[in-house]
Amino acid sequence: MDNPQIARIFEEIADILEIKGENPFRVRSYRNAALVVQGFAVSLKSIVEGGEEELEKIPGIGTSIREKVVEILATGKCKFHDGLLKELPPGLLELLRISGVGPKKVALLYDKVGIKSVDELEKAAQAHKLCGLPGMGEKSEQKILKAVQEAKRVSGRFGLSTVRTVAEDYKSHIKKLKGVIDVEPSGSLRRWKESIGDLDILVTCKKGVPVMDHFVSYPEVSEVVAKGDTKSTVILTNGLQVDLRVLDKKSFGSALQYFTGSKAHNIAVRDRAKRMGLKISEYGVFREKTGKWMAGRTEQDVYGAVGLEWVPPELRENRGEIEAAEASKLPGLIELKHIKGDLHVHTKESDGANTLEEMAEAAMAMGYEYIAVTEHSKGLAIARGLEEKRLLKHIETIDRFNERLKKKGVKFRVLKGTEVDIRSDGTLDYKSSLLERLDCVVGAVHSGFDMPGKDMTRRILKAISTAKLHILAHPTGRLIGTREPYAVDMEKVINAAKKYGVFLELNAYPERLDLNDIHCKLAKDTGVLVAISTDAHNTLHLKNIVYGVHTARRGWLGKKDVLNAGGLKEVLKLLKKG
């Protein structure tokens, strides 16, 4: 049982207790515990091995949840959870996914109409069995029907890059309206979360500007869910929900803070405010007793009012950033301008779209000092992987290219590399003597993704232990929203990387972002450098580096934690194998 699996159990317990109408604070405890466990870098399993009582040092975990964690780790099950599941039909929890249907409605629908699944809900709404229920009329019924169909059409979350594009476009639409002063996307987009549930946009404008009318007139809007004076919600044709909030300049900072989230971060900040006799809302920081306005113009003011340093949005997940902000110990985070090169790049020689010259020029235009050209190895025939002979020839081509640059006095270098396949048995797809001739050996798994965790871990550990790898590429193999990470034990991988002097890649491709934020933090804490690489297959892909940098920031990485924040000299030194 890994942390996400344990978190899911607590999430389900919270859902069921809520439907049962249990004490909402008890529900919140389970929900909070799920969040904490989900975001915890070290596996609870290894914590418990160091003593059960260590669990209770984690904020949000008390006696009861500690016991359940121990039980789950020992037996793979939780009796309390199993008991609750037996009380309700299995499809009932799915109903909570329907927008506008919460725990109270689920209970009502089940008790009065016997609805046990989303399908039954849809049929009941179509047969007009819902209107007439307490608190529900014609409109509620239509709303639910629409929400069910919407839920069937789009599934869950959107990719970071998709939402970023929409946000830019929506922003320019809103800015066209006269009298609009500021437009600022916030929410999980501003935190650079790897996937986005909905888009939140904040607007300040002059009085009397019809900003809501203009907001809902965006051509991509397919449905207006809510439209008030200060807040509106629409659904776009692609299924993305967009919320707009209009505010005064005076409360822009507090609103930005509030709508940036995360929820867990905000609850913790507000809780802190409360203990200080203050109250924080999206309108500002107020004295609780007198209601006197204290701050709100900027985020700095808001955090300052509760004795905290300003927290970069990427860190706002309640994973220790508040304690760090209090103690002035927030990490200095990596920035785009720190990146000096890209250590995972393809060209036409294997499955890239651009030539060596084109890739190098694009990298130079970005101000880089180097790239490593890392073509696929022979085993990956589908990607035109290079046979030994072709690789040797490619090495010569790169040597000649570098000589030409040198003659011209250009301070840029192409490193000779490979993305060598890690075979099923953990051996590498080129022999050691060939790998030793390269500047940068990137190793990657490209097959057998559904191997049992034990085998996959053994496979990757074996590859690392050859001591021929410089960098382990996309270490978990996930494709966000499409393919789960393979069942590899990342704690073991990170520890082995430390032992054998291997660096870990943070693949910046927005569908990968692999390592994820949590593993980045673990790598940092273990003392393993991370290489932020784009795996570019054309010149445009090089720009994806921004996604990698922000994911690294979410993982608390600073300049000195990132391999390619070093200049050419530094990187060559680090890539030298003893």
Add this chain to the structure above:
DNA sequence: GCCGTTTTCGGCCCGACTGTTTTCAGTCG
């Protein structure tokens, strides 16, 4: 169920919008 700069008991973040109500509950973020 968790937690403690007032607490080991009694609190627990805060506000907008909607629909079905005549003052509010439910949902959402």
